[in-house]
Amino acid sequence: MKDKFSTIVDSEKQRIILWSVAISIILLVVKFYSYLLTGSNAILTDALESIVNVVASFFALYSVRLSAVPKDKNHPYGHGKIEFFSAGIEGTLIIVAGIFILYQSFRSFLFPQPLIELPLGMVLIGFSGVVNGILGYVLQRKGKELNSLTLEADGKHISTDAISSFVLIFGIGIIFFTGWYTLDSIISLLFALYIIYNGYFLVRKSVAGLMDESNPKSINKAVKILNNHRQKNWIDIHNMRVQQYGGDNHVDLHLTLPYYYDLVQVHDCVHEVEEVLEENLPGKTEVFVHADPCIPDPCCHYCQVENCPVRKFPQSKKIKWTADNMSQNQKHYHELGQFKTNSSKKD
Numbered sequence: 001m002k003d004k005f006s007t008i009v010d011s012e013k014q015r016i017i018l019w020s021v022a023i024s025i026i027l028l029v030v031k032f033y034s035y036l037l038t039g040s041n042a043i044l045t046d047a048l049e050s051i052v053n054v055v056a057s058f059f060a061l062y063s064v065r066l067s068a069v070p071k072d073k074n075h076p077y078g079h080g081k082i083e084f085f086s087a088g089i090e091g092t093l094i095i096v097a098g099i100f101i102l103y104q105s106f107r108s109f110l111f112p113q114p115l116i117e118l119p120l121g122m123v124l125i126g127f128s129g130v131v132n133g134i135l136g137y138v139l140q141r142k143g144k145e146l147n148s149l150t151l152e153a154d155g156k157h158i159s160t161d162a163i164s165s166f167v168l169i170f171g172i173g174i175i176f177f178t179g180w181y182t183l184d185s186i187i188s189l190l191f192a193l194y195i196i197y198n199g200y201f202l203v204r205k206s207v208a209g210l211m212d213e214s215n216p217k218s219i220n221k222a223v224k225i226l227n228n229h230r231q232k233n234w235i236d237i238h239n240m241r242v243q244q245y246g247g248d249n250h251v252d253l254h255l256t257l258p259y260y261y262d263l264v265q266v267h268d269c270v271h272e273v274e275e276v277l278e279e280n281l282p283g284k285t286e287v288f289v290h291a292d293p294c295i296p297d298p299c300c301h302y303c304q305v306e307n308c309p310v311r312k313f314p315q316s317k318k319i320k321w322t323a324d325n326m327s328q329n330q331k332h333y334h335e336l337g338q339f340k341t342n343s344s345k346k347d
Helices: 002-038 041-067 082-110 118-145 149-178 182-210 216-228 263-280 323-327
Strands: 236-245 248-257 285-293
Touching: 002 041, 002 118, 002 149, 041 082, 041 118, 041 149, 041 182, 082 149, 082 182, 118 149, 149 182, 216 236, 216 263, 216 323, 236 323, 248 263, 263 285
Parallel strands: 248 285
Antiparallel strands: 236 248
């Protein structure tokens, strides 16, 4: 059932990206036509960024299709990491476009040229901005909904383009009414800095994903799910790691259980934890659970198992599960504070 749902999600991602590619190409033509009409360097910078939009959308389409390919012998965790790579490529292209716009801005500042047909250019850029604004909003909303960094990155990039278009209209309006053509270069310079700033953060997020940097949002989501389904015989969960592969998740953790459980009981508890995470985390989720036996001192102090036949100490405290204590590579006895324990062994 989950695999069928994932297939539907992958198809929806591809459909959305195809729309993004088609719209980006149309708006690219509109913006370059606007530049040919006006001769405005600021409009040219907006058009040049649209080239990046088109290239990025094509690469996003490729990455979404590749990330949907099932895992194989050479890619045991699947192909989802390509989405981080795609976001990095898009961020890099944005930075390159920003640098080129900086060059054009300084050049036009030194050698200003008269501008014509500004009202019509403003209308065309305004049309592009509205379309990009709607498209960017849809891509970001669907990216969060479908757990796709590629859609989210593409949406942020296109939304940035929409904002810059509206600011551009304002600037061109001032130029039209004042005749201060130097402002054209100043506007494009500010655009360039804004574009480079956004490109840097896309690259930063891409590198974080490729390097498996801890994602607080993903970990907190898993912690919340486990807290909501917490069982009394799950004495603690520690050494938990959550990695994202495109829209898919990989979770591994250590689960402390009563040491007297037989293999069947341990298997059932492990399966319960796996099922809870697989059914409640977005996208496909793969879970690996390592079972640890409890240690009477200190685990008895916070163990919630009722009528435990081997309990040596009464329960003294209920420890709240948090991203901090569930991520550490040790049982939760360090949370006991005033209670002395004989164990300092890490699991």
